[in-house]
Amino acid sequence: MLGYHQAMPVSKTIDNFNDAVADIPSGASIMIGGFGGAGGQPTRLMLALRDLGVDDLTIIGNVAGISATTHYGWREGADDPKPVDQGMFFASGQASKIICSFPVPGTTNPLSEIEKAWRAGRAEVEIVPQGTLIEQIRAAGAGIPAFYTPTGVGTSVAEGKESREFDGRTYLLEKALTGDYAFVRAQKADTHGNLQYVGTSRAFGPAMATAAKITIAEVDEIVDPGGIDAERVGTLGAYVDRIVQRKAGDPYP
Amino acid sequence: MTRDPAPRLSRTDIARRAALDLPDGGIVNLGIGIPALCSNLLPEGVELRYHAENGILGFSEMNTKFDGDPNIMDAGGNFPKLVPGMAFFDSVESFGLIRGGHIDVTVLGGLQVSDKGDLANWMIPKRGIGSIGGGMDLATNAKRVIVAMEHTTRDNKPKIVNQCSFPLTAPNCVDDIITDIAVIKVKTQGLFLMEAAQGWSPDDVQAITEPEFIVSDDFKPFQTA
Numbered sequence: 053m054l055g056y057h058q059a060m061p062v063s064k065t066i067d068n069f070n071d072a073v074a075d076i077p078s079g080a081s082i083m084i085g086g087f088g089g090a091g092g093q094p095t096r097l098m099l100a101l102r103d104l105g106v107d108d109l110t111i112i113g114n115v116a117g118i119s120a121t122t123h124y125g126w127r128e129g130a131d132d133p134k135p136v137d138q139g140m141f142f143a144s145g146q147a148s149k150i151i152c153s154f155p156v157p158g159t160t161n162p163l164s165e166i167e168k169a170w171r172a173g174r175a176e177v178e179i180v181p182q183g184t185l186i187e188q189i190r191a192a193g194a195g196i197p198a199f200y201t202p203t204g205v206g207t208s209v210a211e212g213k214e215s216r217e218f219d220g221r222t223y224l225l226e227k228a229l230t231g232d233y234a235f236v237r238a239q240k241a242d243t244h245g246n247l248q249y250v251g252t253s254r255a256f257g258p259a260m261a262t263a264a265k266i267t268i269a270e271v272d273e274i275v276d277p278g279g280i281d282a283e284r285v286g287t288l289g290a291y292v293d294r295i296v297q298r299k300a301g302d303p304y305p
Numbered sequence: 306m307t308r309d310p311a312p313r314l315s316r317t318d319i320a321r322r323a324a325l326d327l328p329d330g331g332i333v334n335l336g337i338g339i340p341a342l343c344s345n346l347l348p349e350g351v352e353l354r355y356h357a358e359n360g361i362l363g364f365s366e367m368n369t370k371f372d373g374d375p376n377i378m379d380a381g382g383n384f385p386k387l388v389p390g391m392a393f394f395d396s397v398e399s400f401g402l403i404r405g406g407h408i409d410v411t412v413l414g415g416l417q418v419s420d421k422g423d424l425a426n427w428m429i430p431k432r433g434i435g436s437i438g439g440g441m442d443l444a445t446n447a448k449r450v451i452v453a454m455e456h457t458t459r460d461n462k463p464k465i466v467n468q469c470s471f472p473l474t475a476p477n478c479v480d481d482i483i484t485d486i487a488v489i490k491v492k493t494q495g496l497f498l499m500e501a502a503q504g505w506s507p508d509d510v511q512a513i514t515e516p517e518f519i520v521s522d523d524f525k526p527f528q529t530a
Contacts, residue, residue: 182403207472252393
C-alpha cells in the first residue's frame with residue numbers, strides 16, 4: 053500500500069476553497085498547475101492557501117512568479133484584476149522553497165517576490181529545465197522512479213547526477229518528483245472528478261494531478277456524470293480527490 | 306575598440322534574416338525577444354506551424370499581447386488567434402515533442418555562443434538567478450538551432466567567444482548565429498562567416514568576434530529577402 057490516492061469518498065465536491073485546503077499542514081509540498089499566467093492557474097486555491105497561513109511550504113510550479121511584475125499571461129483591460137502568481141507565498145513568508153523552470157523575469161525592475169525572497173536568503177530556488185520538470189512529475193504519477201534525458205548534459209544541471217551513454221549519446225538520470233498536494237485548474241469537473249480543460253490551460257495540470265497524494269481541482273462548473281463527453285476527459289477522476297466550483301462572475305480569469 | 310565602420314542592423318533586421326531560414330511548412334519554436342519578432346516577418350508564401358512549450362501547435366503570429374483569451378496563450382505570454390488546424394496538449398506531450406526531435410527549427414536568443422556552438426542564454430552570473438524555461442530542452446533537441454542576438458554586449462564586448470563564461474544552456478548545439486552585423490555558421494571545423502552587413506568587411510566583423518572564423522567561399526552581403 054503506497055498511500056497514494058485513497059478509496060473514493062462519497063462526494064468529492066467541497067463547498068468552498070478555504071475548506072478544500074484546510075488540512076494542508078506547514079511543511080507541505082504544493083504542486084501548482086497551469087503554465088504560468090492566468091490561464092490554467094488555480095488562483096482561488098492559491099489565495100485560500102495564502103489565507104490559511106501555514107508556512108515552510110515547498111512550491112512546485114513552472115513559470116512561477118513573474119506575472120505580478122510583468123503582467124505575463126494576463127489580459128490587460130479596465131475591468132481585469134491585477135495579476136497574482138506564485139510569488140504570493142514568498143511575499144507572505146509562507147514558502148521556503150520553490151522548484152520550477154522559470155522563477156524570474158528578464159527584468160529586475162521591479163524585483164519579483166521570489167527574487168526578493170531569494171536575495172534575502174529567505175527562500176531556496178531550484179531551477180529545473182522545463183521538460184525535465186514535467187517528466188519528473190509525469191514519472192512520479194506513473195510509477196517510474198527515474199528516467200534518462202539528454203537535456204542538461206554538459207551544464208550545471210548535470211552536477212551530481214549520474215549519466216549514461218545510449219547509442220553514443222549521453223543522458224542524465226533524473227528522479228521522479230512527487231508532491232503532497234496538487235492544485236489544478238480545469239474548465240469542468242463531473243462529480244467523479246473527471247476534468248475537462250480548455251485551450252492551453254492544461255500545461256502542468258494533468259501530470260501534477262497524477263503525482264500528488266491529494267489533488268484538488270478548481271473548476272468553473274461541476275456537472276453530473278455524463279456532463280463531460282468521455283472523449284474529452286483530460287484528467288481521470290481516479291486522480292482527483294476534491295473539486296471546488298468557482299463563483300460565477302469571479303473577476304479572476 | 307575601434308569605431309563601427311557602418312551602422313549595425315536593428316533587432317527587426319536580425320529577425321527578418323532569421324525568418325528567411327525557416328522552412329515552409331516546418332514546425333518552429335521561437336524564443337522570447339528577437340526570435341519572437343520572426344513570426345511577423347516571414348517571406349510571402351511561407352507558412353509555419355508554430356509550437357510553444359505551453360502546449361499549442363499551429364498557431365498564428367505571436368505578438369498579440371494583452372487582448373486575447375488567457376486560455377489561448379503562447380509561451381511568451383501572448384494570446385495568439387485561433388486558426389484552423391491548431392492543436393492543444395499538455396506539457397508532457399509538449400516536451401515529448403521537443404525531446405523526441407520533432408521540432409524542425411528553434412530560434413533562440415543568446416548571451417554567449419562559443420566557436421564549438423555552446424550556447425549560454427539563461428543566466429547572467431552577476432545576478433545569480435535566472436530562468437531556464439524550455440530553453441535547455443529546445444537547444445539540446447531541436448533539429449536546427451538558430452541563435453538571433455546582437456553581435457556584442459552593450460559595452461562592445463564579443464558575445465561570440467572562445468569559451469562561454471556564463472552558465473551553459475547546452476553544449477555544442479548551435480547551427481547558425483544571426484547578429485546585427487553578420488551571419489555565421491557553426492561547423493565542426495569552426496565558425497564560417499557567411500554574410501556581413503552593408504559597410505562591414507570580414508575584418509571589421511572579426512575585430513569584435515573572439516574566435517577566429519573562416520570566411521566562407523559563399524560569403525555574400527547580409528540577406529534581407
